[in-house]
Amino acid sequence: MTAPSRATLPGTAALAILAIIVGGAFAGLIAEGARDLPSAFAAFDPYLLRIARFTLWQALLSTVVSVLPAIFVARALSRRPDFPGRRLLLALFAVPLALPAIVAALGVLALLGRAGLVAEPLTALTGARWQGIYGLSGILIAHAFFNLPLATRLLLAALDTVPNDRWRLASQLGFSPWATFRIVEWPVLRAALPSVAGLVFMLCVTSFTIVLILGGGPRATTLEVAIYQALRFDFAPARAVALVAVQIALTLAIVLVLKRAGADLAPDANIGMTARRPSLRGWRAKIADALPILAAMLFVVAPMAAIVIAGLRADLARLAADPAVHAATVTSLKLAALAACFTLALAFCLVRARQRLEARRSGRSPGLLERAMDTGAGFVLVIPPIVVGAGWFILLRHTGNVLNYAAPMVVAVNAVMALPFALRILRPAHDAAAARYDRLSVSLGMSTLDRLRFIDWPLLRRPLATAFAFAMALSLGDLGVIALFGSDAVQTLPYLLLSRMGAYRTEDAAGIALFLALLTLILMLASEWAGRKQA
Amino acid sequence: MIFALELNDIRFAYPGGSEMIFDLSVPAGEIVGLLGASGSGKSTLLHLVAGFEEPQSGMIRIAGDDVTRLDPARRAVSMVFQENNLFHHLSVADNVGLGRSPSLRLTEADRADISKALADVGLAGKEDRRPDALSGGERQRAALARALVRRHPLLLLDEPFASLGPALRTEMVELVRSLQTRTGMTIVFVTHAPEDARALADRIIFLEDGRIAADGPVETFYGPDAPAEFTAYVGRSPFV
CATH class of the missing domain: 1.10.3720.10 (MetI-like)
Structure with a gap:
């Protein structure tokens, strides 16, 4: 394997960030399991089965x-x-x-x-x-x-x-x-x-x-709901570790069976x-x-x-004046936008580096790094956000108030969750542009910055917009990570919705649901619209 | 006189497309080659005859019967496409058998006919093969065998040789000619290759922008008095 060069360095870094986010979660789970092995084993009871x-x-x-x-x-x-x-x-x-x-x-x-x-x-x-x-x-x-x-x-x-x-x-x-x-x-x-x-x-x-x-x-x-309950209500990390282990084993087994079946x-x-x-x-x-x-x-x-x-x-006028709704809307939009930016950055680095590696090997079979950037990055889709969130929750609980990490956790995990979709949208456009203009830009002596300005940005603007709106909509509606890390201090709209439902304020919940549905639909339509224009 | 095929002032347009007008008659036993640039309406003409498209006005007769509003299955025609003539999960014999019975309920006599048709097109003994195990030329032969067991007097070929190499094309042209001599079928075929048309057709119809621009015996088209439109399309043909 070749050492990462300047061209593939950002891609390798993106891969490393992915590994830290997913690997950190696993580290937390393994450490907890090792720390309290008897409890983790005891959790494999008929209830879990x-x-x-x-x-x-x-x-x-x-x-x-x-x-x-x-x-x-x-x-x-x-x-x-x-x-x-x-x-x-x-x-x-x-x-x-x-x-x-x-x-x-x-x-x-x-x-x-x-x-x-x-x-x-x-x-x-x-x-x-x-x-x-x-x-x-x-x-x-x-x-x-x-x-x-x-x-x-x-x-x-x-x-x-x-x-x-x-x-x-x-x-x-x-x-x-x-x-x-x-x-x-x-x-x-x-x-x-x-x-x-x-x-x-x-x-x-x-x-x-x-x-x-x-x-x-x-x-x-x-299993996923049981993980959530074990961490948020029973505070039984050992049980959560056992549940996560079963969930991961199940998902992996299913993926393998389905791959065998040609899915x-x-x-x-x-x-x-x-x-x-x-x-x-x-x-x-x-x-x-x-x-x-x-x-x-x-x-x-x-x-x-x-x-x-x-x-x-619902009493929409009252909801519209509710400071909690305002705060949750602002938090949701901010976190979703950040997550979408993060997704795009990761996706762009991975796509660029993968294409570079493919171009350089000129027909030989792909190396480990290229394959990691290709199928490896898509593989994160089968790791449920709850599992990643649970791992970090267990790891971070030793550092004081784990709920303080709500914002970075939501951004990181949701960004990773949207990554496979962003890769799907970006890669064809990027690779087509590269196949067309790579040699030309090299022969003209364009710098990386020139390329970004004159080739990548004009050609990838629309796919980037499509991926951004899609990733943001996905993140905006997610309840997985925020359900673990959410609190009165950091509430997103789905979290607020959940807590209003929990408090039997059904009308409020319905009003917020309509608002949230409109927000995500607008983003999805924007994504569609941007995607259609490029075709 | 009853023609094998008649199109009387057929008018047809695709949504948003310009109107095509076809007016022609083909005597029984004739082999007609349809030529023209892409989009000139060659395939559309065949689709109208087969009933895959419905004309806005006009009348289509096959062997004297008005078929203009009939379902494709009820028209006495068979068609061979450029590709996708065979179902890949069925054996060659079953693919041919579909021409006799769409539910594949076949009698002994049917099976004998299928074997004979396969022998006629040079595929004897390949009854149990899957289409994947056949070459491109063999697949087209199987499609012709199916047309034979259907026993319809009119055969439509939509660029049937387009994906074959030169040697295979010559073979296929000869096969179609000999099948026509034996059965007396009327054949209308679409082609892009002027040399195929010259080798196979008795008569050429040249289409331009959804109209018949020239129509005549094959000798005229490949002789000194060739229609100007046709010469412009073919360029300086080595045959002239």
Whole structure:
């Protein structure tokens, strides 16, 4: 391996920072485990086993209820390339992913909770008092709200890869809908399913906020929520270490199994729609397609509508004058902006250094450093923020008040969390620019600064803006790290929302949720807009 | 006289595109080569005949029957595309069998026909192969075999040789010619290569901007009286 040169030094430094953030967390966990080995071992009790089992069970069920219907919805959408409102519907399907998990959980409660919008009609209909959905059913619905649209979009993208001539051939050979499914659609769906189901399963195994809010009591608790409870309520670091160890072992095992199955776990932020598939004729086929599409639309729109309705019922004027809301908004925006800047800096250094290394080796197989900058950096996605936060929480508690570190922890961990997405957005644009202008800029004798001014900045401005808005939205809505480190001194909007819910101030919570949803949606739209202009 | 194919004042435009107008008739047993620059409407013409696109107005007849509003499956045509003619998870025999029954319910007689069609295109004994194990030329032969078992009188070829090398193209041109002689099919094919058109076609139709710019026997196109539009497109052809 070559020593880091001037060109790859920033990238190596970025990699080192990543290693410190993730490695520090592990150091804290290992030190705590070693310090109190008997307690850590004692924590592996039937309770932990039950939590681990529930974590997997709810993720499995969530995957089934998200992906199975998505197959039918994607197929129906694929069969109807030209119905009015199709683009709008697909845009709508992108919204749940942009919503903070805590807002979505609140939307599900506002709709189906004990005092939800449908509670009255359901009580009147069944005669029995509607108890609201908590526990497993609530978790499944919320997970499906996120992942059904995601799975639909991914499967639709897979169906769109079928060459147009295939559809023409199928229609010329007179395939029945069943034959078309079996011969044309199912092969591409089957190829995409391991990735899609794997991604959804992974998201559900590491889902924290949904389970925290909708899961109830020891019967519906996952590892991540148990980690949080062990640190914040029971103050049992040894137990937390045991829980984290199980969580990491589980995630790693799942990733390995899925890689074996040929799944690609890297998330894709945007999906193109190009197919020119002949639309099916006949009213029977029309109804068969309209049903899954309408059902999915209702399923996605209803919680969003509930967020808006419940939010507007809140005393918004009072909330707008509430100093706690002001403080949380300012803190949230500041921390999210800092985290986004940090993400961009890390991403840019990594992308640049990786491309340099690739250019220098000219065709030989990539070295360790390059691979670390490539797949290694993307790998942080499978390390849940709660785990990193928990490690640092345990490490830092010896230094006095651990809650003093809230701000830097939120910035660092959220930045790392957004890094894989930023890499995905930046790398293609950067590498394309480098392939085009590298030799030219060298032959003109441009300095690094000249390059930044005349090549990188003009060409990467838009992808950088896309990544910045995306990272900021992601950080703004996150409840993971702040749930561990938050206090009255440092509150973000999701944390404030959580504490208002905990204090049974449901109306306030709904109002804040609406505000938070609007903030993240604006950022996501800005990200989309910046991304579209560059294309 | 009943033509194998007739397009009467067919008008068609893609969303936002300019209008194309096609008016032509093809007698049974003729081999017609469609030539023209990219975007001149060659493939669109085939898609209209096959029913993948619906014209805004006009009438299409196949063997005298009005098929203008019929589903693709109900038109007596077969089509071979440049690529993607075969389903990769099905065997060669099954791919050909789809031409007989889309649900692959095949009788013994059907299976015999499939084997014969495969032998006719030079793929005898390759029934159980997967398309991945075939060369590009062999895949196109399998697609032709499927067209044979469909027994439709009209065959449309959309740049069927475009991804093949020169030697294979010559072979394929000869194969299509001999199949036509044996079955008497009418063939309309799209090509970018003037030499393919010269070797295979009886008649050339040259398209420009969605209109028929020139139409005549192949000898005229490759002789001293070639239409000006065609000469401009081909350049100084070695054939002239």
